[in-house]
Amino acid sequence: MTYNSRIYPGYLKICGQQFWEFISGDSGLSIDIIKPIGRRARERSMSYQKEYAQVVNKFTLAFSQEFCDDGMINWERLTRFVSEKFPDKLKNGKQKGN
Numbered sequence: 319m320t321y322n323s324r325i326y327p328g329y330l331k332i333c334g335q336q337f338w339e340f341i342s343g344d345s346g347l348s349i350d351i352i353k354p355i356g357r358r359a360r361e362r363s364m365s366y367q368k369e370y371a372q373v374v375n376k377f378t379l380a381f382s383q384e385f386c387d388d389g390m391i392n393w394e395r396l397t398r399f400v401s402e403k404f405p406d407k408l409k410n411g412k413q414k415g416n
Contacts, residue, residue, distance in 0.1 A: 324331045332340055338348040382389075385396045 335345070335348040338351065339345045344350070385392055385399070
């Protein structure tokens with residue numbers, strides 16, 4: 319009995335490598351399962367990071383076009399925009415929310 323297994327009245331609780339070995343008879347199954355999951359997670363992570371960077375770049379460009387002058391934030395314009403009750407349009411003519 320190890321830290322990740324317990325005997326309870328009517329059933330046995332086992333976790334981790336012991337569980338996978340118990341159901342398969344293969345002591346290496348837990349590693350065999352984890353390796354492809356790790357590869358897939360890395361692939362997804364790389365894809366996510368690429369898409370995340372693209373979205374950040376788009377928002378940065380839109381913010382810069384709307385609220386910056388020569389690379390400096392125009393705080394008065396930004397403050398007026400976030401303080402408006404119902405801003406109709408951004409400077410670039412797009413409707414809010416589009």
